[in-house]
Amino acid sequence: xxxxxxxxxxxxxxxxxxxxxxxxxxxxxxxxxxxxxxxxxxxxxxxxxxxxxxxxxxxxxxxxxxxxxxxxxxxxxxxxxxxxxxxxxxxxxxxxxxxxxxxxxxxxxxxxxxxxxxxxxxxxxxxxxxxxxxxxxxxxxxxxxxxxxxxxxxxxxxxxxxxxxxxxxxxx
Amino acid sequence: xxxxxxxxxxxxxxxxxxxxxxxxxxxxxxxxxxxxxxxxxxxxxxxxxxxxxxxxxxxxxxxxxxxxxxxxxxxxxxxxxxxxxxxxxxxxxxxxxxxxxxxxxxxxxxxxxxxxxxxxxxxxxxxxxxxxxxxxxxxxxxxxxxxxxxxxxxxxxxxxxxxxxxxxxxxxxx
Numbered sequence: 001x002x003x004x005x006x007x008x009x010x011x012x013x014x015x016x017x018x019x020x021x022x023x024x025x026x027x028x029x030x031x032x033x034x035x036x037x038x039x040x041x042x043x044x045x046x047x048x049x050x051x052x053x054x055x056x057x058x059x060x061x062x063x064x065x066x067x068x069x070x071x072x073x074x075x076x077x078x079x080x081x082x083x084x085x086x087x088x089x090x091x092x093x094x095x096x097x098x099x100x101x102x103x104x105x106x107x108x109x110x111x112x113x114x115x116x117x118x119x120x121x122x123x124x125x126x127x128x129x130x131x132x133x134x135x136x137x138x139x140x141x142x143x144x145x146x147x148x149x150x151x152x153x154x155x156x157x158x159x160x161x162x163x164x165x166x167x168x169x170x171x172x
Numbered sequence: 173x174x175x176x177x178x179x180x181x182x183x184x185x186x187x188x189x190x191x192x193x194x195x196x197x198x199x200x201x202x203x204x205x206x207x208x209x210x211x212x213x214x215x216x217x218x219x220x221x222x223x224x225x226x227x228x229x230x231x232x233x234x235x236x237x238x239x240x241x242x243x244x245x246x247x248x249x250x251x252x253x254x255x256x257x258x259x260x261x262x263x264x265x266x267x268x269x270x271x272x273x274x275x276x277x278x279x280x281x282x283x284x285x286x287x288x289x290x291x292x293x294x295x296x297x298x299x300x301x302x303x304x305x306x307x308x309x310x311x312x313x314x315x316x317x318x319x320x321x322x323x324x325x326x327x328x329x330x331x332x333x334x335x336x337x338x339x340x341x342x343x344x345x346x
C-alpha cells in the first residue's frame with residue numbers, strides 16, 4: 001500500500017512543516033505582543049468604572065468626543081488620572097469634581113443645574129412653549145377671520161340633487 | 173404691514189444670534205482657575221535638572237507662566253512676542269515645558285531664543301492637568317499673592333498682550 005515518497009511529496013511535507021512552525025511561532029509570540037495592552041485588562045472593574053466616568057466627560061481637545069472615545073494625548077492622560085484616582089478609592093463624584101475644578105462645567109456633558117446653565121437646560125422648553133402660544137393665537141385669529149360659508153337656497157337645492165344622484169348611482 | 177414685519181423681525185434676531193455664535197471661539201473654555209491660587213508643584217528645571225522650581229518661589233512678584241513644547245506649532249507663532257517681552261523686562265516669564273523631550277526642548281530654545289527666566293519640565297503632563305491645560309500654548313498671569321488672574325488660551329498675540337496682559341500686569345504691580 002505505502003508508496004515510496006517521491007521528492008515532490010517530500011518537498012510538500014517540508015513546506016507543511018515550515019508553515020506549521022510559523023503558526024506555532026506566531027502563537028508563541030502573540031501573548032508577548034498582547035502584553036502591551038495590559039493596562040486595559042489589568043483590572044476589569046476599575047476599567048469599567050473609568051469608562052463610565054469618562055463617557056460623562058468631554059475631551060477638550062476634540063470637543064465632540066467623549067473622554068472615553070478620544071485618542072488625544074490629553075484624553076489618555078486624563079483616563080490615566082481617573083484610573084489612578086479610582087485606585088486611590090475616590091468616589092465618582094470626587095473624580096468629576098476634580099475634572100470640573102480644572103476644566104470647568106464645560107467638561108461635563110450634563111452640566112449641573114445652576115444660574116449660568118439655566119438657559120441651557122430650559123431654553124428649548126421656553127422656545128417650545130412660546131411656539132405653542134404663538135400657534136394657538138394664530139389659529140384663533142384665523143378662525144375669526146374665515147367666516148363659515150353659507151349656501152343660498154338655490155345652492156342648497158343643487159347640493160341635495162347632487163347627493164341624491166350620487167346615492168342612486170351607488171346602488172347596485 | 174405687521175404681517176411682513178414680524179417674520180422679518182424674527183429673521184433678524186435669528187441672524188444676530190447665529191452671527192454671535194459663529195464669532196465665538198469654541199476652543200476658548202473659560203478656566204475655573206482664574207481667581208484661584210495657582211496650584212502648587214515642584215518640578216525640575218529644564219537647564220538644571222538637579223534644581224527644582226515651585227510657584228512658592230515667586231511670592232510677592234507678578235509673573236507669567238507660559239506652557240510650551242517643542243512639538244507645538246502655535247508656540248512658534250507667539251515665541252517672537254515672548255522674546256520681545258522678555259527683553260523689555262516688564263514681567264518675568266517662566267516656561268512650563270509640557271510633555272516634551274529635554275533634548276528637543278533645549279534645541280528649540282537655542283534655535284528660536286529663550287525668553288524664559290527659567291523653564292520647568294512636566295514630562296507626564298500632571299502639572300498641566302492641575303492647571304487645566306488642554307491646548308498648548310497657554311499663558312497664566314499670576315499675581316503677588318500667587319493667585320491666577322488671567323489665562324490666555326492659545327498663542328499670545330500682540331493684541332492680547334497690549335490690550336489685556338500688559339495693562340493687567342501694570343495694575344497688579346501697583
